[in-house]
Amino acid sequence: MELLTKIQASLGTPYYQDSDVLLYCGDSLELMKDINDELLPLTVTSPPYNIGKEYEEPKSIDQYLEWTRNWIEQIYRISSSNGSFWLNLGYTALPGKAKAIPLPYLIWDRVPFFLIQEVIWNYGAGVAGKKFFSPRNEKFLWYVKDSADYTFNLDDIRDPNVKYPNQRKNGKLRCNPLGKNPTDVWQIAKVTSGKNRSSSERTIHPAQFPIDLVSRAILASSNRGDVVLDPFVGSGSTIEAALRKGRKAVGFELESRYLDIAVDRIKNARRDISVQESQMSIFTDLSSRENGR
Numbered sequence: 001m002e003l004l005t006k007i008q009a010s011l012g013t014p015y016y017q018d019s020d021v022l023l024y025c026g027d028s029l030e031l032m033k034d035i036n037d038e039l040l041p042l043t044v045t046s047p048p049y050n051i052g053k054e055y056e057e058p059k060s061i062d063q064y065l066e067w068t069r070n071w072i073e074q075i076y077r078i079s080s081s082n083g084s085f086w087l088n089l090g091y092t093a094l095p096g097k098a099k100a101i102p103l104p105y106l107i108w109d110r111v112p113f114f115l116i117q118e119v120i121w122n123y124g125a126g127v128a129g130k131k132f133f134s135p136r137n138e139k140f141l142w143y144v145k146d147s148a149d150y151t152f153n154l155d156d157i158r159d160p161n162v163k164y165p166n167q168r169k170n171g172k173l174r175c176n177p178l179g180k181n182p183t184d185v186w187q188i189a190k191v192t193s194g195k196n197r198s199s200s201e202r203t204i205h206p207a208q209f210p211i212d213l214v215s216r217a218i219l220a221s222s223n224r225g226d227v228v229l230d231p232f233v234g235s236g237s238t239i240e241a242a243l244r245k246g247r248k249a250v251g252f253e254l255e256s257r258y259l260d261i262a263v264d265r266i267k268n269a270r271r272d273i274s275v276q277e278s279q280m281s282i283f284t285d286l287s288s289r290e291n292g293r
C-alpha cells in the first residue's frame with residue numbers, strides 16, 4: 001500500500017488532501033501516536049520555542065522539555081530505518097541562567113536519533129541589540145536514525161557560486177562543475193515583514209521558514225517521490241517546498257487558520273508546477289520534431 005494511503009488509513013479524513021499531500025488539523029503528538037509503522041524517510045520541522053508567540057501555550061521549562069522529548073520519540077518511532085530528521089531550533093529564556101539559551105543545549109540528551117551535524121542558519125536581518133550582539137542565527141539540527149545508512153544527495157545541493165570555477169590541478173578541474181559543498185553555515189534571508197521590505201513568500205504566520213532553507217534539507221535528505229513529514233506545519237513552508245521538489249508531504253497543525261494558508265500555498269505551487277510541466281512538454285515536442293526532421 002502506498003505510504004500516504006497507509007497514513008490516511010491510520011488517521012482518517014484529513015483537513016486537506018490531494019494526490020501528494022495530506023494535512024491534518026490536530027495535536028501532532030496524538031496524531032503520530034496513531035501511526036503504526038516505521039515509515040517516514042524524512043521529517044523537517046520547527047516546533048514552538050516556548051517564547052510566548054501567539055500560537056503557544058506557556059509551559060515551564062521542564063514541561064516544555066518533556067513535551068519535546070515525547071514528540072521527538074514519536075518521530076523516531078515512525079521514521080524509516082534510514083530516515084532523517086531536520087529540526088530547526090532557536091533560543092528560549094532560562095530565568096536566572098540565560099537571557100536566551102540555545103534550545104539544542106537543553107535537548108541534546110533527550111533525542112534518540114544520532115546527530116550528524118548542527119547547521120547554522122545565518123539570516124541577514126533582525127533585532128538590533130543594545131546591550132548584546134544582534135542575534136542573527138538559529139540552528140538546524142540534522143539527525144538520522146542509523147549513522148551508517150542515510151541519504152545525502154550532495155550533488156543536488158551544491159553551491160554553484162564558486163570563486164575560481166576554472167582552476168585546474170594537473171590538468172583537472174579542482175572544483176566539482178556542479179559547485180561546492182555549501183558548508184554547515186547557510187546564509188539564507190529570513191522571510192521579512194514590513195510595508196517596504198516584506199518578502200514575496202511572506203504570510204501572516206509569525207514564524208515562517210524560508211522556502212530555500214527547507215528546500216536544501218529536503219533535497220539533501222530525501223529522493224523524488226519520498227514523503228516528507230512536518231508535524232508543526234504553520235503556514236506550510238515544508239509542504240510547499242516538498243511539492244516543488246517533487247516529493248509528497250504530510251503535515252499536522254493545531255490551528256486551522258494556518259492550515260488555510262498552507263492550502264493556498266499548495267494550490268499556488270501546484271499551478272506553478274503544472275505551468276512548468278506544460279512548458280517542458282512543449283519544449284520536448286519541439287525538439288523531438290526537430291530531431292525527426
Ligand SMILES: C[S@@+](CC[C@H](N)C(=O)[O-])C[C@H]1O[C@@H](n2cnc3c(N)ncnc32)[C@H](O)[C@@H]1O
Pocket residue numbers: 026027028029045046047048049055205207208209210231232233234235236237238252253254255258
Ligand atoms: C514555529 S511554527 C512553524 C512555522 C512553519 N515552519 C512555517 O514555515 O510556517 C510552529 C507551529 O506549530 C503549531 N503547533 C503548536 N503546537 C502544536 C501541536 N501540539 N500540534 C500541532 N501543531 C502545533 C503552531 O500553531 C505553529 O503554527
